[in-house]
Amino acid sequence: MKSLMRAKMLSKFGSTMASIMFMYAMFQQFIPYTFRSKFEKFVHKFIGYFNPNIQIIFLEFAGERLERSKAYALIQSYLSSYASNQARRLKADVGKSSTSLVLSMDNHEEVPDEYEGVKLLWSASKKHVKATGFSIHPTSVPDERRYYKLTFHKRYREIVINSYIKYVLEKGKEIAVQNRQRRLYTNSYGSYGPRKGNWSHVAFDHPATFGTLAMETQKKNEIIDDLLTFSKSKDYYAKIGKAWKRGYLLYGPPGTGKSTMISAMANLLHYDVYDLELTAVTDNTELRKLLIETSSKSIIVIEDIDCSLDLTGQRKKKKKKENDEEMDPMLKRAKEEGSSIKESKVTLSGLLNFIDGIWSACGGERIIVFTTNHVAQLDPALIRRGRMDKHIELSYCSFEGFKVLAKNYLDIDSHQLFEVIEELLGHIQMTPADVAENLMLTTITRNAETCLENLIQALKNAMEEKKLKAEEEAKAVELKKLKADKMQKTSKAEEKASQEEVKDD
Numbered sequence: 001m002k003s004l005m006r007a008k009m010l011s012k013f014g015s016t017m018a019s020i021m022f023m024y025a026m027f028q029q030f031i032p033y034t035f036r037s038k039f040e041k042f043v044h045k046f047i048g049y050f051n052p053n054i055q056i057i058f059l060e061f062a063g064e065r066l067e068r069s070k071a072y073a074l075i076q077s078y079l080s081s082y083a084s085n086q087a088r089r090l091k092a093d094v095g096k097s098s099t100s101l102v103l104s105m106d107n108h109e110e111v112p113d114e115y116e117g118v119k120l121l122w123s124a125s126k127k128h129v130k131a132t133g134f135s136i137h138p139t140s141v142p143d144e145r146r147y148y149k150l151t152f153h154k155r156y157r158e159i160v161i162n163s164y165i166k167y168v169l170e171k172g173k174e175i176a177v178q179n180r181q182r183r184l185y186t187n188s189y190g191s192y193g194p195r196k197g198n199w200s201h202v203a204f205d206h207p208a209t210f211g212t213l214a215m216e217t218q219k220k221n222e223i224i225d226d227l228l229t230f231s232k233s234k235d236y237y238a239k240i241g242k243a244w245k246r247g248y249l250l251y252g253p254p255g256t257g258k259s260t261m262i263s264a265m266a267n268l269l270h271y272d273v274y275d276l277e278l279t280a281v282t283d284n285t286e287l288r289k290l291l292i293e294t295s296s297k298s299i300i301v302i303e304d305i306d307c308s309l310d311l312t313g314q315r316k317k318k319k320k321k322e323n324d325e326e327m328d329p330m331l332k333r334a335k336e337e338g339s340s341i342k343e344s345k346v347t348l349s350g351l352l353n354f355i356d357g358i359w360s361a362c363g364g365e366r367i368i369v370f371t372t373n374h375v376a377q378l379d380p381a382l383i384r385r386g387r388m389d390k391h392i393e394l395s396y397c398s399f400e401g402f403k404v405l406a407k408n409y410l411d412i413d414s415h416q417l418f419e420v421i422e423e424l425l426g427h428i429q430m431t432p433a434d435v436a437e438n439l440m441l442t443t444i445t446r447n448a449e450t451c452l453e454n455l456i457q458a459l460k461n462a463m464e465e466k467k468l469k470a471e472e473e474a475k476a477v478e479l480k481k482l483k484a485d486k487m488q489k490t491s492k493a494e495e496k497a498s499q500e501e502v503k504d505d
């Protein structure tokens with residue numbers, strides 16, 4: 001409270017002095033010229049002697065062309081967090097993500113701030129400017145010019161100018177990023193897609209978070225830590241001379257949450273997502289163009305890398321895909337559907353060059369994620385550490401994973417049937433997608449207990465199937481062995497007969 005009073009007094013003193021100067025400006029024409037400069041010097045000295053404050057003004061519209069100042073916008077974001085707690089009159093708006101309420105202080109409001117022990121005071125004001133002459137932007141710049149004023153003691157000039165303002169702008173940027181509407185970009189083209197070689201985007205509103213992801217807590221926390229550390233490591237990457245990027249390889253069977261995890265990553269870091277469909281990229285030049293166009297603070301995703309292109313180690317050795325079986329699944333499907341997708345000429349080396357090289361020139365905060373169902377089939381060059389820094393296996397549902405799903409879908413932490421489910425999950429592999437499917441409340445499964453019973457039944461069925469399959473496989477092996485024995489016996493008998501024939505001759 002004391003600091004607020006002091007800061008307010010500082011501000012009051014500033015405005016009184018400003019009024020004196022204003023009066024002087026009004027009446028200076030009546031003062032003889034010879035006295036004027038002496039008087040001005042004296043006034044400045046006088047003010048400087050008694051006024052210990054420095055004021056910095058941040059105008060909303062600045063520069064020759066009166067463009068909206070970036071600094072003003074960032075300060076507005078920064079102050080929004082303080083305004084909600086400290087200002088008495090606030091302006092409210094809905095953030096671009098449409099989920100958060102953005103508050104800013106109203107005109108003539110003041111909020112104190114403190115930085116490394118230095119007390120500061122921010123105030124919001126506006127002044128009316130009469131439009132003079134003809135403007136080429138008649139409507140874009142309002143007559144009311146808003147500005148923020150920062151007041152602080154002159155002894156802190158250095159720390160404020162060299163460090164505090166930078167801090168405010170960076171924090172403001174962070175807050176603005178969190179409030180913006182994030183986007184999901186795609187390059188796959190079709191009737192509604194973008195023009196070839198361009199990105200099109202929609203609003204990214206996927207609700208997945210790490211909290212809703214079925215996974216062992218320890219593993220999950222490790223990934224969260226890794227991501228957060230990455231996002232705060234701008235200076236570290238600059239220091240070690242590496243591009244600020246990180247590669248993740250997510251692998252595991254279908255339905256284990258690879259795509260869900262990408263959304264959770266984007267939501268955690270407030271990044272945009274670029275879903276790169278390699279089969280829609282004609283050649284390396286187009287790939288390069290697309291990737292250069294991606295913005296900072298983004299995740300670039302290449303899903304199912306093993307079936308996207310001729311990028312896998314094994315397939316690379318083959319000269320030509322002649323039959324349908326060897327053909328890229330996407331191309332095969334396109335061919336069946338009569339689509340006009342042409343064979344892509346993106347090469348492994350093109351992709352690797354990009355991951356290693358071009359980004360370093362672009363700078364800035366990008367994550368690249370590959371997903372695959374068949375990690376063993378990938379070319380080691382593609383996934384070596386340094387390119388794909390972290391390999392994450394997403395696997396079948398564990399009991400711990402099941403508990404997360406039960407909480408999400410049924411809002412329960414425990415139930416007497418949990419024990420049975422734990423036992424069954426220890427023996428049978430079921431993907432989180434299949435478990436989740438059974439836990440969905442529908443008009444048929446109206447309550448948690450029915451859902452759990454359904455899941456138990458599904459697990460038992462899967463167990464039965466597994467048993468039958470194992471029996472069939474055992475039978476097949478037995479049959480194969482019998483056949484082999486029989487063949488061996490026949491060939492031995494034939495051999496014996498022919499030997500006897502030779503003897504008789």
Ligand SMILES: Nc1ncnc2c1ncn2[C@@H]1O[C@H](COP(=O)(O)OP(=O)(O)OP(=O)(O)O)[C@@H](O)[C@H]1O
Nearest residue numbers: 212213214253254255256257258259260432433436
């Ligand atoms: N680990 C998980 N946690 C929570 N939900 C999951 C998880 N795995 C799968 N699901 C649920 O199953 C659905 C399918 O999962 P997802 O698309 O993430 O699987 P995937 O591993 O990407 O599969 P694919 O290999 O076929 O692309 C999701 O919509 C989600 O609801």
Ligand SMILES: [Mg+2]
Nearest residue numbers: 258259260303
């Ligand atoms: Mg997927």
